[in-house]
Amino acid sequence: MDEKIKEIDNFMTKQGKRILLIIYDAASICSSELAIRLNIRRNSMSNALERLKKAPFDLLSVKRQGRQKVYSLTNLGKEYVNLMLDQVDIRAELLNGTEEKKDTSGSTDEKGLYQNAIE
Numbered sequence: 712m713d714e715k716i717k718e719i720d721n722f723m724t725k726q727g728k729r730i731l732l733i734i735y736d737a738a739s740i741c742s743s744e745l746a747i748r749l750n751i752r753r754n755s756m757s758n759a760l761e762r763l764k765k766a767p768f769d770l771l772s773v774k775r776q777g778r779q780k781v782y783s784l785t786n787l788g789k790e791y792v793n794l795m796l797d798q799v800d801i802r803a804e805l806l807n808g809t810e811e812k813k814d815t816s817g818s819t820d821e822k823g824l825y826q827n828a829i830e
Contacts, residue, residue: 718767719791727763728796729805731770731784735792739783741776 723731726749733748734740740748746756760782763771770788774781784792796805 715768715787716791716794719770719787720795722766724762725805726759727766730759730763731788731792732796732802732805734771734782734784735789735797739774739781741779741781743779745782 729749730745733745737744742756742760743753745760746753749756751759760771764773768787769785770791772783772785772788774783796802
């Protein structure tokens with residue numbers, strides 16, 4: 712494994728990994744939308760993003776759109792997600808309790824209810 716990826720992984724927190732996964736899936740996203748998806752307050756989101764900006768290597772790209780900052784992943788950020796986070800079991804662990812996880816589990820429950828109704 713690449714030394715940069717190892718160093719990034721040692722730096723990352725669970726919340727940081729969640730943020731990277733959500734940005735990866737969205738391609739680009741503003742901090743207020745990230746806060747909603749993670750179900751945290753905006754000031755907590757700002758603190759988490761500031762911490763990610765202090766990573767040993769640039770993982771985030773930030774652009775201004777009007778008054779908002781829009782975040783996307785750098786090539787290294789995408790590589791980190793691909794190598795370390797983009798696996799079903801890791802995704803499930805990290806995104807458990809977030810908006811995205813609730814949506815997928817809700818659809819599974821509906822399928823189960825439908826299956827029970829048929830039986």
